[in-house]
Amino acid sequence: MLSKSSIKDLSSILTSKNILISKEECYCYAQDSTNTRKPTKIPNAVVFVESIKDIQNVLKYANSNHISIVSRGAGTNMVGACTCQENSIVMNFSKMNKILEFDPINMSMKVQPGVVVDDIKKIAESKGLYFPPDPSNFKVSTIGGGIAQASGGAKSFKYGTIKDYILSLTLVLADGTIMKTGAGTVKDAVGYHLSQLMVGSEGTLAVIAEAELKLIPKPEANALITAYFDSMSDAVKGVNSIIESRVFPSTIDFMDKNAINTVENFCPSGLIREKDCMLLIEIEDFAYGLENQAIKIKNALKGSSASNVNIVFDNEQKERIWIARRASYAAVTQLAPDVVTDDIIVPRSSLADMVDACRIICEKYKLKTCFVGHVGDGNIHPQIALNLDDEKEFRNYMDAKAEIYDMVTNLGGTISAEHGIGIEKIDYIKDTLDDVAIEYMKRIKKTFDPNNILNPGKIFRI
């Protein structure tokens, strides 16, 4: 609980409707989308900020009283990044959800941190522009959370991730100082790129108060090609052939047999159950010439032992298939009380080996696992159905996870492509990052946040 005097202090900073202090209300902000057994604390208070001034005032107060601040967008991260590890105030941005400027000529948009990614996409598209980053929950996740969590998505293969669309940021530092990073221009060679330092910072360095984003022209049309394979290594060979044929798909996703069957049991979508895996390949371009590209892909795949190759132009049919792909996480929740998912990444040439190794490890530990992911990027999402309250199953999961991460490192990859570290992967970063790099990250943290009030206990232990 916050002391009476702290509550009085907060009430002098924000209007009472923007402060929650009851245990019941604060409890709603004790968790994010992470399935975990790790203990977390109920926040002492939740504050809803409405302006940069509000953010400054709360941070100044928290910094001088050594109270932790946990920034929170939609709370959809899967690594415990916005849980409270100690007495904390949660800073919620749902009331800072305005588009501040939209400049179609210069292809940019300035937004507040609580704007939902889907709103950015829709407004850009109203003028023929495009904001491609698409974490699969973009209909609810916020841009502030996306930047802080280095979010990716299915279209990263062609368009990159949220980090590639930041022109400038307005930050509020731990002591309430405002810092502007970047010039807002497409090119910028002036000094260190501090905007990029915020990518993946998980609310530990500063609060993102505004973001100016880059937009690009929206491709005129798109098509989806689906294909089935007898093994992951055949699927990867198929992807290599597509790239050799000089077509540049925006998305090259996969679902394995377990994922296909789990989804088909949950929401029948007409996917073929018998094959080892399927690829979902999206191309986006001018309408003219799109069919040629689709045929090139079909031919490339046929030469790589693909079967049932299908080109889909019809919007309804495409959406039905994408819904099936995006439903995989929800479908896996039908298999056991809990689902834990991961986001490991390896070079694409090692993806098939990595999936095969994960399958062997999960089988060894008797874990029901579905695999989906982004072949183009080498990014795999094992989705493991289990009962976290079952001690043996939990131990098996932890052992399997450690073995999977060992394999990732051996294959030249890393333990998070797009979900971040939070508290869930904190014990593993020493095995994946260089010691000197970790040491310098800690020094950066101390420079930005000497009192360690910003989301303490995330990414690494100080």
Ligand SMILES: Cc1cc2nc3c(=O)[nH]c(=O)nc-3n(C[C@H](O)[C@H](O)[C@H](O)COP(=O)(O)OP(=O)(O)OC[C@H]3O[C@@H](n4cnc5c(N)ncnc54)[C@H](O)[C@@H]3O)c2cc1C
């Ligand atoms: C069903 C599902 C599917 C998902 N699919 C994807 C996917 O395809 N790709 C992907 O990359 N991720 C995915 N995620 C993970 C997650 O949704 C993303 O990381 C998302 O971008 C987080 O946004 P959020 O608004 O929920 O942030 P939150 O979870 O609220 O916060 C994330 C981090 O950002 C910090 N933060 C939030 N706002 C600010 C701010 N204004 N200033 C400073 N720090 C801030 C928080 O402290 C926390 O550390 C998925 C999650 C779910 C539940």
